[in-house]
Amino acid sequence: MIRVGQGFDVHQLVEGRPCIIGGVTIPYEKGLLGHSDADVLLHTISDAVLGALGLGDIGKHFPDTDPAYKDADSLKLLQHIWQLVKERGYKLGNIDSTIIAQRPKMAPYIPQMVEVIANVLEAEERSQVNVKATTTEQLGFTGRGEGIAAQSVVCLVKVML
Numbered sequence: 001m002i003r004v005g006q007g008f009d010v011h012q013l014v015e016g017r018p019c020i021i022g023g024v025t026i027p028y029e030k031g032l033l034g035h036s037d038a039d040v041l042l043h044t045i046s047d048a049v050l051g052a053l054g055l056g057d058i059g060k061h062f063p064d065t066d067p068a069y070k071d072a073d074s075l076k077l078l079q080h081i082w083q084l085v086k087e088r089g090y091k092l093g094n095i096d097s098t099i100i101a102q103r104p105k106m107a108p109y110i111p112q113m114v115e116v117i118a119n120v121l122e123a124e125e126r127s128q129v130n131v132k133a134t135t136t137e138q139l140g141f142t143g144r145g146e147g148i149a150a151q152s153v154v155c156l157v158k159v160m161l
């Protein structure tokens with residue numbers, strides 16, 4: 001049995017914040033604003049996984065009104081969500097994500113992101129985790145560099161015992 005889920009998220013780019021995407025800190029003049037570390041890519045993966053399980057979304061599990069999650073490490077939030085997957089007897093089929101950003105250039109950091117995500121989601125092969133990036137050709141809020149968006153689709157597979 002398989003379950004699929006998708007996630008979409010946006011965070012504003014501001015000065016004075018680190019730019020953490022896919023668990024990787026990217027050197028850039030601005031960073032993402034949020035209650036947590038605002039890791040837009042990991043948030044979409046979290047939402048996709050929760051969606052696949054029919055468990056709502058990241059804000060339901062880690063409310064942005066709870067001081068416990070102020071500047072929270074999104075990798076830890078995803079680790080917690082992955083436990084829910086394992087408890088329900090699922091493993092990763094594959095995940096495909098897209099980061100939508102005019103800048104910074106993501107390509108040099110994507111292999112590191114894949115490594116981080118593959119470790120948390122306990123991927124058996126690197127090809128189960130795919131991360132892409134695209135600009136919006138300078139159009140819209142991403143094109144103007146006001147924010148970064150991301151989206152992810154995940155497939156979970158029931159473990160056969």
Ligand SMILES: Nc1ccn([C@@H]2O[C@H](COP(=O)(O)O)[C@@H](O)[C@H]2O)c(=O)n1
Binds near residue numbers: 100101106107108136
């Ligand atoms: N922030 C980004 C955006 C894009 N890339 C890479 O550049 C390629 C071309 O982007 P287009 O928007 O013109 O399609 C894209 O395929 C990515 O490989 C990137 O590294 N960082």
Ligand SMILES: C[C@@]1(CO)OP(=O)(O)OP(=O)(O)OC[C@H]1O
Binds near residue numbers: 035072
């Ligand atoms: C991750 C959480 C944690 O409080 O905060 P934010 O960084 O604001 O991120 P968002 O994508 O709005 O999801 C909501 C929250 O769960």
